[in-house]
Every structure is written in C-alpha cells, then in structure tokens.
Amino acid sequence: MDSWVDGQPADALSLKDRGLAYGDGLFETIAVHNGAPVLLDRHLVRLVEGCQRLAINLDHSALCSELSSYARALGEGVLKLIVTRGDGLRGYAPDPLAQARRIMQGSPPAAYPVANAEHGVRLFPCSTRLSRQPLLAGLKHLNRLEQVIARSEWQDTEHGEGLMLDQAGRVIEGVFSNLFLVRDGVLITADLKRCGVAGVMRAELLYQAESLGIPTQITDISLDQLQWADEVFVCNSVYGVWPVRACAALRWPVGSLTRKLQTIARALLDT
Amino acid sequence: MDSWVDGQPADALSLKDRGLAYGDGLFETIAVHNGAPVLLDRHLVRLVEGCQRLAINLDHSALCSELSSYARALGEGVLKLIVTRGDGLRGYAPDPLAQARRIMQGSPPAAYPVANAEHGVRLFPCSTRLSRQPLLAGLKHLNRLEQVIARSEWQDTEHGEGLMLDQAGRVIEGVFSNLFLVRDGVLITADLKRCGVAGVMRAELLYQAESLGIPTQITDISLDQLQWADEVFVCNSVYGVWPVRACAALRWPVGSLTRKLQTIARALLDT
Structure with missing residues (x-):
C-alpha cells in the first residue's frame, strides 16, 4: 500500500526533515487487523508521552483520523507510523512552533516462522x-x-x-x-x-x-x-x-x- | 543551492531510507571556501571510520567526485553531507549488500555573531x-x-x-x-x-x-x-x-x- 505523508499519498520526504538529520522523532509499529489498529490507545499514549518529552507539536486529531483511514485501507498487516519534528533550519535548535510531520507506511502481515x-x-x-x-x-x-x-x-x-x-x-x-x-x-x-x-x-x-x-x-x-x-x-x-x-x-x-x-x-x- | 542525492539534483528522499527510520547513517558539516571543501581529508577520514564501524558500504570514489563538484558549484558556504545505509526492509537487520546513499545540502556561510x-x-x-x-x-x-x-x-x-x-x-x-x-x-x-x-x-x-x-x-x-x-x-x-x-x-x-x-x-x- 502507498505511504502517506500528512494524510496524502507520497513516496518521498523533504530532505530538510529533522527525522533524517538527527533522528528527531518517534515511531510506532502497529498491527492492523480487520481494518483496525490493534492496541491503538496504548500506541497513542506512548506517542503522546514521547511528543511531550521531546516537545514535538503533534496534531492529534489529524493523526487519529489518518490512522483510522489508513488502517481501514490496509485491512490486514502492519502500519508503521513515524512522527518527526518536521523540517528544520540549520543547527540542533528546534523551532518551538514547528508542526510534526506524520508518515504512515503499510506492509503485509509479518511472516515470522x-x-x-x-x-x-x-x-x-x-x-x-x-x-x-x-x-x-x-x-x-x-x-x-x-x-x-x-x-x-x-x-x-x-x-x-x-x-x-x-x-x-x-x-x-x-x-x-x-x-x-x-x-x-x-x-x-x-x-x-x-x-x-x-x-x-x-x-x-x-x-x-x-x-x-x-x-x-x-x-x-x-x-x-x-x-x-x-x-x-x-x-x-x-x-x-x-x-x-x-x-x-x-x-x-x-x-x-x-x-x-x-x-x-x-x-x-x-x- | 539545490540538494543532491547520489549526484543528482533532488529535494526529496525515499521514505524507506534507514537514515529516517533509525538514524542509520553519518554526516559531515564541511566549510566550503573558494569552491573547495576545507579540511576535506579529515572529514573523509572520520566518515570512512564511521562507515567501517557501522559496516556501511560507501562508494568512495563517487563520493569524492560529487563532493568536489558540489563544492565548486557552491563556491562559499557550508556543505552538509549525509550518508545513510540506503533503503531498508522491515526490521533492524541491515542488508550487508546495501549501498550507502549520498546526500549533499548547501547553505550560505554561517552567520554567527x-x-x-x-x-x-x-x-x-x-x-x-x-x-x-x-x-x-x-x-x-x-x-x-x-x-x-x-x-x-x-x-x-x-x-x-x-x-x-x-x-x-x-x-x-x-x-x-x-x-x-x-x-x-x-x-x-x-x-x-x-x-x-x-x-x-x-x-x-x-x-x-x-x-x-x-x-x-x-x-x-x-x-x-x-x-x-x-x-x-x-x-x-x-x-x-x-x-x-x-x-x-x-x-x-x-x-x-x-x-x-x-x-x-x-x-x-x-x-
């Protein structure tokens, strides 16, 4: 399934993204079953705590709506969510107003022995x-x-x-x-x-x-x-x-x- | 100046890049003066040591040629080089055959007080x-x-x-x-x-x-x-x-x- 960036189908990311520059972000690997994310509340709790501790501004309602649509479209498999601090200027100092970027990637169910x-x-x-x-x-x-x-x-x-x-x-x-x-x-x-x-x-x-x-x-x-x-x-x-x-x-x-x-x-x- | 990925002008990166997923890569921030990278040999020594320690396969001759061309085009400023392990499959295990991706970004001279x-x-x-x-x-x-x-x-x-x-x-x-x-x-x-x-x-x-x-x-x-x-x-x-x-x-x-x-x-x- 196509990946999404901020709710839109995309296969590429801005080269200025701080996720690439510094690993400045968080991720969640979410099982999807019958079109629904499994243990979604717990994933969101951890993600929100991460955003608070790293002072990353995340549009929670956009995220929840996108997660739900993406999981429905995926049906069965694994949804990888990456949240980054978004594009950066030069240097480590984060822009306190920057809005987090939401990246979703879908893959088929994991095939472990x-x-x-x-x-x-x-x-x-x-x-x-x-x-x-x-x-x-x-x-x-x-x-x-x-x-x-x-x-x-x-x-x-x-x-x-x-x-x-x-x-x-x-x-x-x-x-x-x-x-x-x-x-x-x-x-x-x-x-x-x-x-x-x-x-x-x-x-x-x-x-x-x-x-x-x-x-x-x-x-x-x-x-x-x-x-x-x-x-x-x-x-x-x-x-x-x-x-x-x-x-x-x-x-x-x-x-x-x-x-x-x-x-x-x-x-x-x-x- | 435009960024380059593997020697080609680009402003975006594959969403599968392991630099984004895991911070799986290295970078160098290189001053460029009169079209030449300053202290290039020392930057390369550190980068090569990093690639060895992380087992990242880097095409050294392509990199050197691109660095030289990019710096010449930039003239004066700062060249940020990011080397990632390239695209990844699912999971942490690196593909031992993967070729590193070379990303170059140019900016004007730093404006510190x-x-x-x-x-x-x-x-x-x-x-x-x-x-x-x-x-x-x-x-x-x-x-x-x-x-x-x-x-x-x-x-x-x-x-x-x-x-x-x-x-x-x-x-x-x-x-x-x-x-x-x-x-x-x-x-x-x-x-x-x-x-x-x-x-x-x-x-x-x-x-x-x-x-x-x-x-x-x-x-x-x-x-x-x-x-x-x-x-x-x-x-x-x-x-x-x-x-x-x-x-x-x-x-x-x-x-x-x-x-x-x-x-x-x-x-x-x-x-």
Whole structure:
C-alpha cells in the first residue's frame, strides 16, 4: 500500500526533515487487523508521552483520523507510523512552533516462522550494551543505532531474537521485543527508567496479568535472576508472545503462564 | 543551492531510507571556501571510520567526485553531507549488500555573531548528559537526540554554546563544538572513547599545536580542572575557534594560545 505523508499519498520526504538529520522523532509499529489498529490507545499514549518529552507539536486529531483511514485501507498487516519534528533550519535548535510531520507506511502481515510462537525461540546474547539515558528511556524514538548494531551481531536463523543488557549488565529487553520472566508465579519485567523501549504489548500484558490476579513486578533484573527463572518470554505488538527456550548455555521450559499470555496476545492480534 | 542525492539534483528522499527510520547513517558539516571543501581529508577520514564501524558500504570514489563538484558549484558556504545505509526492509537487520546513499545540502556561510570570535562566548551549563556508548563514541552519526534536547535548554542569545558532561560528570564537549582548555601551557581536550564527537577541527588543532611544539593531552576532564584552566575555547569546522569567557559562575580570560589557534583556524577557513 502507498505511504502517506500528512494524510496524502507520497513516496518521498523533504530532505530538510529533522527525522533524517538527527533522528528527531518517534515511531510506532502497529498491527492492523480487520481494518483496525490493534492496541491503538496504548500506541497513542506512548506517542503522546514521547511528543511531550521531546516537545514535538503533534496534531492529534489529524493523526487519529489518518490512522483510522489508513488502517481501514490496509485491512490486514502492519502500519508503521513515524512522527518527526518536521523540517528544520540549520543547527540542533528546534523551532518551538514547528508542526510534526506524520508518515504512515503499510506492509503485509509479518511472516515470522510459526515455530517461534509454537516451540519458542533461542536468544542471541548480544554484546552491544544499551546506554543509560533517562531522558530518552522508554520512548520509541528514531535514534536506533544501538538496535541496528545489536541486530547485526547474528545472521543465522537459529536465533529468533537477541538479548540486550545495559552498560551495567542488567537484563533489559530484546532487540525488537520486551522480555518477561516468571519466577514463583510472579511476572517480572525490567524497569526501563534508564534505557529500553516501553513496549505496548508489555504494558498490555502487565495489565492483563493484573486483571487475572497474577502478581507483577517491574524491577532491575540480573543475569542470575534470568538464569533461575521458571519461564522466559519475549513480546511485541506485532507477533505477540514468543516463549524463550534458550540463550547461550541457559535453558528454560515453555511455561503455562507464558502460554496463557500468548493466548491473550493472539486474541488481540488475530480476532 | 539545490540538494543532491547520489549526484543528482533532488529535494526529496525515499521514505524507506534507514537514515529516517533509525538514524542509520553519518554526516559531515564541511566549510566550503573558494569552491573547495576545507579540511576535506579529515572529514573523509572520520566518515570512512564511521562507515567501517557501522559496516556501511560507501562508494568512495563517487563520493569524492560529487563532493568536489558540489563544492565548486557552491563556491562559499557550508556543505552538509549525509550518508545513510540506503533503503531498508522491515526490521533492524541491515542488508550487508546495501549501498550507502549520498546526500549533499548547501547553505550560505554561517552567520554567527562576530563577537563570539572576537570577545568569546558564554557556555550554557546543559543538564542533558551524554550517555556512554563506546560503539558509537567519536562518530558523527545521525542519532543526535541528546544534542537536540541539550540545545533546547536555552533560547537566549547570551549563550553562544552549551557545555555537555557525560553521565559520570566528566567534561566532554559543546553541543555543536569540541572543547579545549589550556593549563600551564598544555593544550587539553576530552578523551572521546565513551561518548562525544571527534571533531575535524579538534583533530586539526591538536596536529597544529604539536607541529608548533605545544604539548597536548587527551584525557578525562573534571569540572574542577575546567574551573582552574588558564584558557578555555570551543571549536568546530565551520566557525573555527571561539574563546570561552564564562560558564555559569566560572570565568576565564581570553588567552594567547587560544588566539594563536584561532588565527590558524581562521586561515584555514578564510583563505
């Protein structure tokens, strides 16, 4: 499907766009099912928080109307939304009056191996460490070189995702997923106050677990804690939940809470 | 002057470009004088190192020929070169065969207040800290949100630049400059192994100082060392050298080594 820029079909972007110059913007990767964006409210909450923290002026009502039309036209697939600060003058100083540019790109449903969801994935232990930057932590911003470098660390198809630690060796997330572990019935995921992307599926699964009375914990996670987990899984808003079977020498069984949350995610994405 | 993409006049970029999607690329801001790029060899050295570290395939001979033609057509001003990994598929994984895209943008000579060079600048003490990422340190890559946020910290014209520290409180650089201090006749600048941009003018001034028999030191710099400096200045490849007079409550005189290096930089940029 054609891309849109500010609601109009387009295949090109102004060379003055600050998204290109500085990665000055944000993005959302949104599953579209039956012509509707899945978990749209959560995507919008994160995007709006990002715009506030970066002081980007976004026309919210134009965006919502375009998202709805674009998803309807796409039908099934993935809608990538990029919001940039718009065109820039020379230099880093943002124009406080600049209006954000809204870019939408559509693609067919993601084609990951079925085995990832059914039997689980092996994580590649990335040596690329996430840097500590509380001002950007949690946001899905356009400065993603750390992920590009981390994803270049493996080319085989044996590893379905990579495990990323921060500079202090804490377990944070996957390259394109958030990570959860289960220990003694508690659902645990990393605190993302220093780095990492606060994923929409992560937020939804925490909410769903709480609704089911499952205790949850957002905390710093060590490699030791990961090793002794009863279950490990990764998630994102496109593929849902993949059990994690292994990372380097570590092994985990596919657990029942993982399967329960996977079923919930699948219901959101597929029905 | 018109922009060029891969040697052809263009004002727009493919929406699939990974420079937009992930900040997956590098840039150089090159002064052009009498139709020639100033300090071109140093710009190319940094760019090539960046391409190697990010595994970006750049057609070096096409680039050099385009730079030379573009600068000749521009005559006087600033040539901004952006090199991106080119168009991408979905996801972070780079295509190892992708050819880099070469983008050139020209603008008139920078119009900074003459007083910056003559009387020196006051630095705004930015609270935005640079994150530690050795894999990217030194490179002029397109992930520049830290600079955008830091530059938003002041809007007045009283501050000509901002001072940036790293997360551990070390003195690193300006927002768009490198920083030097002079103490007991030694020219000192920050070690950029953890963060920061290894500026072309910084490299040139270190080389020029060594040629003049002036001792130089690349090391970690504390705020205490900055406070007790005999002279402080900032530099970049467009404006040359600006003495630093003040930062918050700190004050420095404009010193003789600063003036000597400023004269050298001016000769490179103006003649």
